[in-house]
Amino acid sequence: MTKTVIIGAGAMGLAAAHYALKLGHEVDVIEADAVPGGMAAHFDFDGLSIERFYHFVCKPDRPTFALMEDLGIGDKMRWRDTSMAYFKGGKLHKWGDPISLLTSSLLNPVEKFRYGLQMFLTSKRRSFDDLENRTAKAWIEGGAGRSVYDKLWRPLMDLKFYQYADDVSAAWIATRVRRIGNSRKSLFQEELGYIEGGSETLVKALVDSIERQGGRIHLKTPAERIETEDGRVTGVRAGGKLFPAQAVISTVPTPFVSSIAPDLPEPSKRAYEAIRNIGVICVVHKLKRRVSPHFWVNIVEPGIEIPGIIEFSNLRPMPDTVVYVPYYMPTDHPKWSWSDEQLADESFGYIRRINPQITEADRLASKVGRLRYAQPLCEPGFAAKIPPVRTPIEGLQIADTCFYYPEDRGVSEGARLAKEMARAIGTDHQPRREPEFA
CATH class of the missing domain: 3.90.660.20 (Protoporphyrinogen oxidase, mitochondrial; domain 2)
Known part of the structure; x- marks a missing residue:
């Protein structure tokens, strides 16, 4: 048993606590917010309980399904036929399936062929390592053509990334295309998922599991400092209180890392600060x-x-x-x-x-x-910028949503990484046979 403190009660932090407790560790979760869940938390919207920020599930999201089964809520997964469209020229243009592409007035025949071929081949690829050092702009223009990029992609990139629009990783964009492209029940029909009751159903199940296994969640308790001694974590000071620990997992955004972990070596802190x-x-x-x-x-x-x-x-x-x-x-x-x-x-x-x-x-x-x-902001070569999850301080692991790269933010990648970090607790940076989950 390792006394563990997890910083952040978002989906990844809660999942890490759930898995750590299953492995027999003692766990405290500290969270600055008044409610657990992070981006998956709900709010009361004029009588409707709904997520602060929208969430949906895709068919390739296997870690989500595994976590839900582990929590006993696998039967809460729901699937629904969905569709997408472009709004241009004052009207909606259905998009995302072969018939819509062929009948659309947004592209000419050559553009349709090149766009459709690039998107289809992207959905079938297993790896995007060869795109790691290319920009999304160069990749799309090289496949679908510059005119397609200007018509369908450039306005979206400009309004999401602004001055960084031309410096976004092709691997990151292609991975998103593949995830959505493989969430279909047929070539002609997209199918996305949601959890019955919203993401709050998952958050509540995680909280219940943590408390049932003897874990503790401390809300309105912002992390102030990760304490260390002789190069190893000894606890976390949060909300004016010290939480002793032999292992710490931080899931807060990387911009906060340098301030709460001042004992990290300077090169490590600079690596976190370099992530925009x-x-x-x-x-x-x-x-x-x-x-x-x-x-x-x-x-x-x-x-x-x-x-x-x-x-x-x-x-x-x-x-x-x-x-x-x-x-x-x-x-x-x-x-x-x-x-x-x-x-x-x-x-x-x-x-x-x-x-x-x-x-x-x-x-x-x-x-x-x-x-x-x-x-x-995932620029070309971003994989090399991400620090190791296991830090130079023994017992300290750090990860946030950028560690999902090249995958995008989401519960699925958070659940996958949470399980990996839970398995690493107590190994003190030495290779050891991974424990098995019941």
Whole structure:
């Protein structure tokens, strides 16, 4: 048994605690927020319990399914036919299947062939190591063509990454394409998943498992410092209290690492500080009327300064229409300082441009959420920038969502990495046969 402290009660931190307890370790989880779950946490949206930030499940997300089975909630997984579209020229263009591609007016015949071939081949690839040092722009232009990039990709990249748009990893983009491309029930039908009751169902099951196994979760307890002695962790100071520990797992965003782990060697701290992030402001609207029949709408329309909308109620059935409008941006962008009301009004105006039949009377409620470190900037060669999970300080492991690379953020990769970190507890950086889970 190793006395373990886990910093962060997001999905990865909670899953790490669950797996560590199964292996017989003693676990305390500390969390700055008043509720567990991190980006998967719910809030009360005018009487509806829903995620702060949208989540969906794809068929390749096997670690999610394994975790749910382990928690006894495997029967809560639900699948639904979904679709996506582009909004351009004042109208919606269905997208994402061969018929939509062939009949679309967005591309000419040569562009359709090149785009379709590149996306199909990407969905079948096992590895993207050869793309590690290429930009997404160069990869897409080399496959589908520059005109396709300019028409379908450039507006989205510009409105998510701004000044960094031309320096995004091709491996990261291709992995996202493969994940969505393989979440289908046929060549002609996309199928995405959700957990019955929302991600809160998973969070509650993790919390229940942790507490049932004797673990402790300390909310409103921000981490202040990881304590060390002779090059090994001895505990975590959090909320004015010392939590003694022989092992520590930190899952907080890498920008916080240098301040809470000041005893790390300077090269290690510089490595964490070199990982850049952008923020997200996510506006959620509850409406009387449906916006579109699609789950996801990419927007490439001049004058609309968002990359798309997610009509979540077209995935998870709800009494009213629920739409997420994400504003990804560097936190020095002027809109980051806008009021919630400004953002809600502007985003609702964009929704009305997509569906002019919607009026102000159709808006039931709006809510704005902000996350300063939401999306790591994964440039070409990013894999070499990621520090090892096991740090030079014995007993200390550090990981956040950028460690999922080339996969994107999500519960599945968090669950996979959580299990790996739990297995490494107590090994003191020495090779040892991995323990087996019951």
